[in-house]
Amino acid sequence: MSYSNEEVQRYSRQIALREIGIDGQRKLKEARACIAGMGGLGCVSASQLAAMGVGFIRLVDQDVVDLTNLHRQLLYDTSSLGYPKVEVAEKRLKSLNPNVKLDPVPLTINSGTAEQIVKDVDLVIDGLDHFTPRYALNEACVKLGVPYIFGGAIQAYGNVSTIIPGKTACLECMMGRVSDEGLPTCETVGVFPQVMTIVASIQAREALSLMLGKQPSLANKLLFCDLNSIEFEVFPVIKIPSCPTCGQPIVPPVTEAPRVAELCGKNSFMVSPKDKVSLDMAEATDLLSKKFRVKVRANMGVTFDYSDTISISLMKTGNMLVKGIAEKERALKVYDEVMKLLMSRARD
Amino acid sequence: MPKVKVIFPSVLVKVTAGDKATEVFASTLGDALDKLAAKYGDTFKEKIFDSRGKLKRLLNFSVNGKNVRLLKQLETPLEEGDEVFIFPSVSGG
Numbered sequence: 001m002s003y004s005n006e007e008v009q010r011y012s013r014q015i016a017l018r019e020i021g022i023d024g025q026r027k028l029k030e031a032r033a034c035i036a037g038m039g040g041l042g043c044v045s046a047s048q049l050a051a052m053g054v055g056f057i058r059l060v061d062q063d064v065v066d067l068t069n070l071h072r073q074l075l076y077d078t079s080s081l082g083y084p085k086v087e088v089a090e091k092r093l094k095s096l097n098p099n100v101k102l103d104p105v106p107l108t109i110n111s112g113t114a115e116q117i118v119k120d121v122d123l124v125i126d127g128l129d130h131f132t133p134r135y136a137l138n139e140a141c142v143k144l145g146v147p148y149i150f151g152g153a154i155q156a157y158g159n160v161s162t163i164i165p166g167k168t169a170c171l172e173c174m175m176g177r178v179s180d181e182g183l184p185t186c187e188t189v190g191v192f193p194q195v196m197t198i199v200a201s202i203q204a205r206e207a208l209s210l211m212l213g214k215q216p217s218l219a220n221k222l223l224f225c226d227l228n229s230i231e232f233e234v235f236p237v238i239k240i241p242s243c244p245t246c247g248q249p250i251v252p253p254v255t256e257a258p259r260v261a262e263l264c265g266k267n268s269f270m271v272s273p274k275d276k277v278s279l280d281m282a283e284a285t286d287l288l289s290k291k292f293r294v295k296v297r298a299n300m301g302v303t304f305d306y307s308d309t310i311s312i313s314l315m316k317t318g319n320m321l322v323k324g325i326a327e328k329e330r331a332l333k334v335y336d337e338v339m340k341l342l343m344s345r346a347r348d
Numbered sequence: 349m350p351k352v353k354v355i356f357p358s359v360l361v362k363v364t365a366g367d368k369a370t371e372v373f374a375s376t377l378g379d380a381l382d383k384l385a386a387k388y389g390d391t392f393k394e395k396i397f398d399s400r401g402k403l404k405r406l407l408n409f410s411v412n413g414k415n416v417r418l419l420k421q422l423e424t425p426l427e428e429g430d431e432v433f434i435f436p437s438v439s440g441g
Contacts, residue, residue: 172418184440240419243418
């Protein structure tokens with residue numbers, strides 16, 4: 001693998017590092033990473049990996065940019081509001097480093113989709129904000145043998161651990177099965193942007209160790225950090241032979257992918273299609289604009305007013321974020337109505 | 349009865365009278381936590397147990413690194429010299 005003069009100069013300050021060097025830089029260029037969730041954590045880890053020249057980075061997120069994201073999600077700005085996060089992130093990261101191949105995927109991560117996003121990468125960095133999709137990712141990574149760098153951040157607190165399938169404790173060994181119901185979220189209790197940056201930077205450093213063929217520092221360990229007291233603590237976490245996800249024989253529990261997920265406290269739901277969908281967004285947006293007020297027309301999605309109180313963001317994968325509805329059944333009904341409209345008009 | 353060491357995370361130190369670790373004689377995790385609740389009082393108990401007397405979801409309890417949620421929960425047996433770690437899970441991102 002050869003380098004242009006531009007690349008040698010661009011990476012010179014990290015090639016100078018004893019831990020990287022020219023051989024390490026080649027490994028980074030050959031590496032394939034997936035960032036699962038492009039929120040406060042994912043924006044930081046994706047920026048660092050892209051800037052450092054990791055060859056392939058898949059960016060996965062179901063959401064569009066919201067005003068409440070901007071204090072901590074550093075790839076987005078006011079002009080990004082309503083656009084799919086992965087579309088904005090791809091544009092920014094491409095501008096940051098045109099040498100990197102980016103794969104933006106506007107998809108909900110659940111037990112039905114997790115394998116498809118991790119199957120052809122060397123490692124996954126967690127940028128999610130709930131446990132349910134994390135367990136789906138953990139199961140897919142264990143099944144396919146893909147290292148998974150878990151990270152979480154809320155208020156002033158953070159967690160990081162590096163999971164190597166078959167060798168270390170998996171997420172379920174570490175924490176059991178924690179239900180998301182009633183747990184505090186960044187929306188209900190807040191989060192310091194600084195803890196996001198620290199957690200994601202440690203995740204990215206662990207990813208670098210794996211890409212460089214070195215032992216990660218947080219294998220079989222869980223880091224807990226508290227930025228109120230600026231304390232970092234590391235706890236041992238040991239693989240448990242009877243673990244339902246990674247115990248022997250490895251038979252991850254089969255959990256049906258939920259079609260509707262409520263986004264805590266927002267009167268919002270994320271609805272996934274029953275089957276795999278790939279919409280022609282230009283055509284879909286034209287059709288929707290005949291009936292609804294389109295607010296944002298993007299390549300990977302469209303945001304429009306379904307009514308005076310209900311706003312919808314529809315992704316090309318068929319994932320739909322419905323805001324302004326309190327009941328799950330109503331969200332599903334709206335989803336079916338919009339998709340039916342698109343399908344019937346497309347056939348005309 | 350076995351003597352075990354219990355290690356607390358920084359966020360619990362305000363309810364453990366400043367202790368970062370302590371030793372206790374106990375045969376199960378539940379036994380150990382009951383004795384610690386008697387030592388440190390209700391504020392400690394409220395941090396550890398929910399209103400139904402179960403371990404709080406966002407706190408993890410491990411014996412020598414093995415999470416008791418995948419063992420026998422509060423009934424997990426303890427042996428001489430075991431280390432019980434209490435550490436928080438963080439869900440957001």
